[in-house]
Amino acid sequence: MIRKRSIKNLIKDYAIITFGLLINALGWTAFLIPAKIVGGGISGVAALIFYATDIPMAYSFFGINALLIGIAIKVLGKNFGIKTIYSVIILTFFFGILQKFITAPIITEGFMSTIIGGALAGVGVGIVFTQGGSTGGTDIIAMIVNKYRNISPGRVILLCDVFIISSSWFLFHSLEFLVYGFVSMAVVAYSIDIILSGAKQSVQILIVSNQPDIIAQRISNEIQRGVTFLNGQRYYTKEDSRIVMVIARKHEAQHIIRIVKEEDPAGFISLGHVMGVYGKGFDNMRP
Numbered sequence: 001m002i003r004k005r006s007i008k009n010l011i012k013d014y015a016i017i018t019f020g021l022l023i024n025a026l027g028w029t030a031f032l033i034p035a036k037i038v039g040g041g042i043s044g045v046a047a048l049i050f051y052a053t054d055i056p057m058a059y060s061f062f063g064i065n066a067l068l069i070g071i072a073i074k075v076l077g078k079n080f081g082i083k084t085i086y087s088v089i090i091l092t093f094f095f096g097i098l099q100k101f102i103t104a105p106i107i108t109e110g111f112m113s114t115i116i117g118g119a120l121a122g123v124g125v126g127i128v129f130t131q132g133g134s135t136g137g138t139d140i141i142a143m144i145v146n147k148y149r150n151i152s153p154g155r156v157i158l159l160c161d162v163f164i165i166s167s168s169w170f171l172f173h174s175l176e177f178l179v180y181g182f183v184s185m186a187v188v189a190y191s192i193d194i195i196l197s198g199a200k201q202s203v204q205i206l207i208v209s210n211q212p213d214i215i216a217q218r219i220s221n222e223i224q225r226g227v228t229f230l231n232g233q234r235y236y237t238k239e240d241s242r243i244v245m246v247i248a249r250k251h252e253a254q255h256i257i258r259i260v261k262e263e264d265p266a267g268f269i270s271l272g273h274v275m276g277v278y279g280k281g282f283d284n285m286r287p
Contacts (some may be wrong), residue, residue: 009222017133024124024135025094031117032184033057034105036177039121039184040161042068042137046095048164052171058096060156062088065199068140069142077146082132084140091135110180118134122191129196130251161185202274203253207244207260208232209267216244218259223252247274 028043036051039042046061052153063090072081107113132141142156165181169241172178209215216227230243253271260267 006222012051013131013133014083014086015132015146017057017087017128020124020131020133021087021091022094022124023127024121025091025098026120027117027120027124029095029098029102030055030106031113031120033099035103035107035110035113035117035180036172037110037117037184038112038165038177038181039118039139039188040157040164041135042271043121043135044161044164044181048171056096056099058092058099061095062092065092065136065140072140072144075147081134083131084136087128087133090135110176110199111183114180114184115187118187119191121184122188123195125188126192128194132196154256201250203248203250204272204274205244205248205253205256206230206270207246207256207267208234208241208269209244209260209264211264211267212242212244214263215260215267218263219244219246219256223248223255225252 024043028047031037032039033047033050038047038051042061042064043057045064046057049055049060050057058239068086069085105113107116119123128135136161138157141160145151145156162185165178165185168181169178193195207215213231216229219227225246225248228245230245231240232243233239246256248274257269257271262267
């Protein structure tokens with residue numbers, strides 16, 4: 001039963017990642033590419049190559065990422081991101097399919113294409129990130145650099161994006177396209193933050209139930225969250241009771257509630273939002 005649920009959760013993760021990749025690819029192929037806008041990441045490099053040579057994005061995107069993944073496996077280990085490899089393959093597929101069918105711009109106004117395309121691309125990446133995935137590219141470069149130099153991944157990614165977008169000047173010699181590129185980078189970053197901040201909201205759940213052990217075991221196995229028992233006493237019956245306490249992400253709360261309902265329909269649940277959670281599985285404590 002537990003294994004079936006684990007497989008079901010795994011399929012759900014990859015389905016959500018695939019949906020996010022589709023949104024990302026749509027942002028590029030339907031809005032950014034037709035408007036000749038260069039964004040950040042390897043997608044931006046692939047866009048530059050397409051503008052200069054008419055080679056479809058899918059080929060250069062896959063080729064560059066395949067090289068980076070090969071280096072990452074050698075440097076970071078063989079267990080390097082299965083979800084990243086999956087994301088690169090699926091995103092390559094979406095780029096290839098969508099670019100064949102979307103040949104004319106949906107919106108002809110450059111600034112609107114920048115905003116909409118950047119928002120879709122950022123939302124797509126944000127969805128992938130919420131499931132522990134990655135679209136590869138500059139993320140891989142950042143991880144490799146961070147292993148040997150004390151430079152934050154965010155700074156490496158930012159520097160890469162600035163370099164990629166700035167390179168569009170040599171192709172178009174247009175300040176307008178350059179500005180659009182940086183605007184798209186900002187919109188992508190903002191969209192990712194919006195998605196991730198929502199996914200990182202945490203809740204504290206207190207569960208009073210006659211089945212605390214089974215509920216705790218399922219929460220631990222299915223959601224991989226730590227569970228704490230609090231000793232208490234029920235006022236009316238004067239019976240000792242173990243209260244299940246768990247800290248989880250907001251999007252995991254419904255899964256926990258469903259577990260309680262399945263194991264003890266008469267169970268009592270209290271759910272409260274918390275301002276910050278620091279420790280393993282949540283945010284890192286900073287000095």
